[in-house]
Amino acid sequence: MAAGGDLPKARKRRLGCFAVLIALALAPVAGVLVHAVVPPPLTLLMVQRLFEGEGLHVRWRGLNRISPDLVDAVIAAEDARFCEHNGFDFEAIQDAIEDNADGRRGRGGSTISQQTAKNVFLWSGRSWIRKGLEAGYTVLIETFWSKRRIMEMYLNVAEMGPGVYGAEAASRYWFDKSASELTRAEAARLAAILPNPREYRAASPGPYVRRRARAIQGNMAVIRNDGLNDCTA
Missing domain, CATH: 1.20.5 (Single alpha-helices involved in coiled-coils or other helix-helix interfaces)
Structure with missing residues (x-):
């Protein structure tokens, strides 16, 4: 019993x-x-930076209120095959592996989709657990979000200065204007500081950011002329 x-x-x-x-x-x-329809109130990185003593500057803007030049600039700088891949750019990953083996500094193998998954849902770090979760979230956002939504989310949560997140806050912080008013050169500078936005400056930039911004601005024409930004239209 x-x-x-x-x-x-x-x-x-x-x-x-x-x-x-x-x-x-x-x-x-x-x-x-x-x-897919609601902006995130805060991200884990924003909370982490707050505990580290940085401020919080963030203003959500729909993609139609952000300069198309900034879209072209981040595609040119971060992920030229953004509209072609399903979240993972295996050519870029292979290139990053080869660059690391040779001691060269490349842009890395993470796509805009992967960066968005990390920025919105996860924390910073290089652990295998986080990378595994990032891969899972990348598959999910590529499944349930449009490329336009992924780009919109990326441009609203990406760190673009000390305590500064997203295109609108960054445009006002660095250039004292709205993200819709950015020039091509200003958009290229914002994209140029993305690898290390707490160290680099988009306004009064140093030699590295100036060189990188010039290269990005040149590549923006290729992005537009070859239709590599069509998925964000």
């Missing part, structure tokens, strides 16, 4: 564990679906 009486309890425990596993599996999907 005791064994028989314990059986329902064991079943309840198994069902409870199963329900928890289902909830854990569905939580990322739910988060991605919510943010």
Whole structure:
């Protein structure tokens, strides 16, 4: 009788564990679906920077209120095949591996989709756990979001200065104007500081940012002329 009486309890425990596993599996999907239409209030990086003593400057703007030149600039700087891949650029990953092996500094293998997944849902760091979660979230946002939404989210949460997040806040911080008013040169400078926005300056930039911005500005014409930005139109 005791064994028989314990059986329902064991079943309840198994069902409870199963329900928890289902909830854990569905939580990322739910988060991605919510943010397909709702901007994230804060990201983990923003919270981390606040605890490190930095301010918080962020202003959400729809993609139609951000200069198309900035879209072209970040594609040129960060992910030229953004409109062609499904979240992962394996050619860029291979190039990054070869650059690291040779001791050269490249842009890295992360796509805009991967960076968006990390920026919106995860924390900074290089652990394999975070990279694995990033890959999973990248698949989800590429499945449930349009490329235009991915770009819009990226341009609203990317770190673009000390305590500065997103195109609108960065445009006002560095150039005292709206993101819709950015010139090609200013857009290129914002894209140029993305690898290290807490060290580099978009206004009164140093030699490295000036060189990188000139190269980005030249590549922006290729992005536009070859239709490499069509998915964001």
